[in-house]
Amino acid sequence: GNSVTQMEGPVTLSEEAFLTINCTYTATGYPSLFWYVQYPGEGLQLLLKATKADDKGSNKGFEATYRKETTSFHLEKGSVQVSDSAVYFCALRKAAGNKLTFGGGTRVLVKP
Amino acid sequence: ETGVTQTPRHLVMGMTNKKSLKCEQHLGHNAMYWYKQSAKKPLELMFVYSLEERVENNSVPSRFSPECPNSSHLFLHLHTLQPEDSALYLCASSQVQNANNSPLHFGNGTRLTVT
Numbered sequence: 001g002n003s004v005t006q007m008e009g010p011v012t013l014s015e016e017a018f019l020t021i022n023c024t025y026t027a028t029g030y031p032s033l034f035w036y037v038q039y040p041g042e043g044l045q046l047l048l049k050a051t052k053a054d055d056k057g058s059n060k061g062f063e064a065t066y067r068k069e070t071t072s073f074h075l076e077k078g079s080v081q082v083s084d085s086a087v088y089f090c091a092l093r094k095a096a097g098n099k100l101t102f103g104g105g106t107r108v109l110v111k112p
Numbered sequence: 113e114t115g116v117t118q119t120p121r122h123l124v125m126g127m128t129n130k131k132s133l134k135c136e137q138h139l140g141h142n143a144m145y146w147y148k149q150s151a152k153k154p155l156e157l158m159f160v161y162s163l164e165e166r167v168e169n170n171s172v173p174s175r176f177s178p179e180c181p182n183s184s185h186l187f188l189h190l191h192t193l194q195p196e197d198s199a200l201y202l203c204a205s206s207q208v209q210n211a212n213n214s215p216l217h218f219g220n221g222t223r224l225t226v227t
Contacts (some may be wrong), residue, residue, distance in 0.1 A: 034215060036218075041220070043218035043220045043221050044202065044204075044218040046215040046216070046217070089155070100216055102154060105154070
């Protein structure tokens with residue numbers, strides 16, 4: 001079946017540091033890939049997405065590239081801010097399906 | 113008002129109580145979802161409604177009973193819950209058509225505590 005594996009947190013960084021959160025997936029066919037972010041006390045918000053191989057999703061300074069050869073969708077940001085402290089979820093959706101499969105989430109804490 | 117709205121934000125209930133969680137979406141979507149988020153566990157998909165029909169029930173105990181009266185509203189009826197059911201319950205919606213390009217939009221959740 002489908003599965004998503006992402007690095008366990010917490011990841012603790014200083015402001016302006018470089019952030020990478022690894023995400024790999026297992027799926028048949030050509031799923032769409034997503035990163036969601038959950039700020040404290042809130043639900044999940046879509047951060048970015050990619051629907052086919054080699055697509056790059058980007059938003060708010062975050063980027064992730066759909067790598068089919070390595071079945072990965074790593075999230076990166078060049079210079080984090082305290083406001084980026086949150087839990088980040090990698091997810092996939094199979095083609096023509098409604099169901100999202102989530103990774104376990106990675107908590108990121110950015111210190112001033 | 114736009115987006116996905118869940119009420120109440122917080123709920124404390126005893127094991128013998130009956131309560132309901134409500135979700136409303138103003139995005140024109142036609143699929144709705146209930147997820148359970150427990151501490152230190154992955155997000156668990158509970159139910160999926162597509163075009164007002166339940167299309168997925170992930171082996172959820174019968175003490176959780178969903179209801180989708182129309183494409184904008186989703187309820188989760190709760191009765192005789194257990195303390196381990198304490199969690200954040202998240203509602204989401206999406207568009208069925210062109211599903212691959214339609215991300216889920218989540219509400220802020222209901223924090224449920226069962227005493």
